[in-house]
Amino acid sequence: MKKNLKITQKALLKSPWVFHLSTGSCNNCDIEILDVLTPRFDAERFGVMLVGSPRHADVLLVTGAMTRKALPRVKEVWKKMARPCAVVAMGACSMDQGIFRGAYNTPDPVDSVIPVDVYIPGCPPKPEAMILGLVKALEVVKEKFQGEKRIDKML
Amino acid sequence: MTLLFNLLIFPGLLFTGFAGGLLSWFDRKLSARLQWRRGPVWFQPFADLAKLMGKETILPAEGSRPLFLFAPVAGLAAVLVASWIIWLSLLRPEMGFVGDLIAVFYLLSVPALALIVGGSASANPLASLGAGREIKLLLAYELPLLLSLLVPVVQAGSLRLGGILAHQSAAGSIAGSWSGLLALAAAVLCQQAKLGLPPFDIAEAETEISSGPLIEYSGPPLALFKFTKMLMLPVMPLFLVTVFWNGIGSSLGGHLAAVAKVLALVTAAVLIKNTNPRLRIDQAVKFFWGPVTILAASALLLALFGL
Numbered sequence A: 001m002k003k004n005l006k007i008t009q010k011a012l013l014k015s016p017w018v019f020h021l022s023t024g025s026c027n028n029c030d031i032e033i034l035d036v037l038t039p040r041f042d043a044e045r046f047g048v049m050l051v052g053s054p055r056h057a058d059v060l061l062v063t064g065a066m067t068r069k070a071l072p073r074v075k076e077v078w079k080k081m082a083r084p085c086a087v088v089a090m091g092a093c094s095m096d097q098g099i100f101r102g103a104y105n106t107p108d109p110v111d112s113v114i115p116v117d118v119y120i121p122g123c124p125p126k127p128e129a130m131i132l133g134l135v136k137a138l139e140v141v142k143e144k145f146q147g148e149k150r151i152d153k154m155l
Numbered sequence B: 001m002t003l004l005f006n007l008l009i010f011p012g013l014l015f016t017g018f019a020g021g022l023l024s025w026f027d028r029k030l031s032a033r034l035q036w037r038r039g040p041v042w043f044q045p046f047a048d049l050a051k052l053m054g055k056e057t058i059l060p061a062e063g064s065r066p067l068f069l070f071a072p073v074a075g076l077a078a079v080l081v082a083s084w085i086i087w088l089s090l091l092r093p094e095m096g097f098v099g100d101l102i103a104v105f106y107l108l109s110v111p112a113l114a115l116i117v118g119g120s121a122s123a124n125p126l127a128s129l130g131a132g133r134e135i136k137l138l139l140a141y142e143l144p145l146l147l148s149l150l151v152p153v154v155q156a157g158s159l160r161l162g163g164i165l166a167h168q169s170a171a172g173s174i175a176g177s178w179s180g181l182l183a184l185a186a187a188v189l190c191q192q193a194k195l196g197l198p199p200f201d202i203a204e205a206e207t208e209i210s211s212g213p214l215i216e217y218s219g220p221p222l223a224l225f226k227f228t229k230m231l232m233l234p235v236m237p238l239f240l241v242t243v244f245w246n247g248i249g250s251s252l253g254g255h256l257a258a259v260a261k262v263l264a265l266v267t268a269a270v271l272i273k274n275t276n277p278r279l280r281i282d283q284a285v286k287f288f289w290g291p292v293t294i295l296a297a298s299a300l301l302l303a304l305f306g307l
Ligand code: SF4
Pocket: A025, A026, A027, A028, A029, A063, A064, A065, A090, A091, A092, A093, A094, A098, A099, A122, A123, A124, A125
């Protein structure tokens, strides 16, 4: 950790709040997320919390291959997050649409709609991989703290 | 000058805030241990607050922006004043005023009102749903809480916190009598709802209505709401200890006993939280207006008969 971090930046590394957004996954990734919160891995040790509203979140955890119906909603949720925030695409589906590639109902991969900062590969990823991805996402948010401004005015 | 010191440092913002943060950690750690997890580090609540202070504040496009920003400040201020009045009557009982018990009782319901006002001001449908539930919950638990707080008033024959404390140091704690014990039991149940802990976290219900009134809050205003909630953790049990359970005493032993009593009340709240799933709002209202009110009312009857 660099020395010249502000206290809010240091605090962010200790308390990442995650909003989980399923965009049409097979549901296995979503089940795996809960593994990270169970006694074996216990992500709350690092201050990770799943929150109920995107307004509260620091990390947007996207799973699934983004169906036609989910696309506008994904955009909307990303706009609603308080900056600075990071987007993590979890699972083969949200990286390059995985087994749903070329399907009639999944027109675009996630990163063509919102800027994805960190990818976690796997189908579904292992809990260890998820924790690593989260740590990387935090590095991204930390950088962004230096001066990301809201690009769009829509709330 | 002393007033400012009292409000900001001891026993106000700094001291109660620190105690609140530690108790909030105690709550999360104990919950984690009950679920066989490790739990967060001790400064976790403070880190959460510091982080929220650095995040962006998003204002609602529709709805009332001044009210949206004013609500969390009002809630925080009310809890601070309430804690100050309680500490004043504990440290310098002669400085209390007639009816300070009632003042504290109403000040402690301001955080719930702030949640209602803030949630409604955000013009979010889920927030208004949560605000509606909070109103119903407030109506439900205020009745038994007030009834049970009348027991010490009847026993001590005084509406002043100082008077109740003096009565307790002369005649033993209120909770030592039958009526006091029943009233304390009813008040502990009401405390659970006042702290917004499961099974009465109906207004915020994260998994159901996405934290209800707080859904549109982000950044510093959200931090203020979280901070208010942390402050309630020491203030509400301390209030009950003052009214029912001898206060903080005058010797070191008495102080330590008071800390143990507050910790015991918080532990009770955490245990109830971890063993009970969330109720529906109608179940909660039935619970408070049924068994808990009967409990508190019978305690009051016993107190009137001098038991
Ligand atoms: S990546 Fe695999 S496990 Fe995850 S949603 Fe897609 S198909 Fe399911």
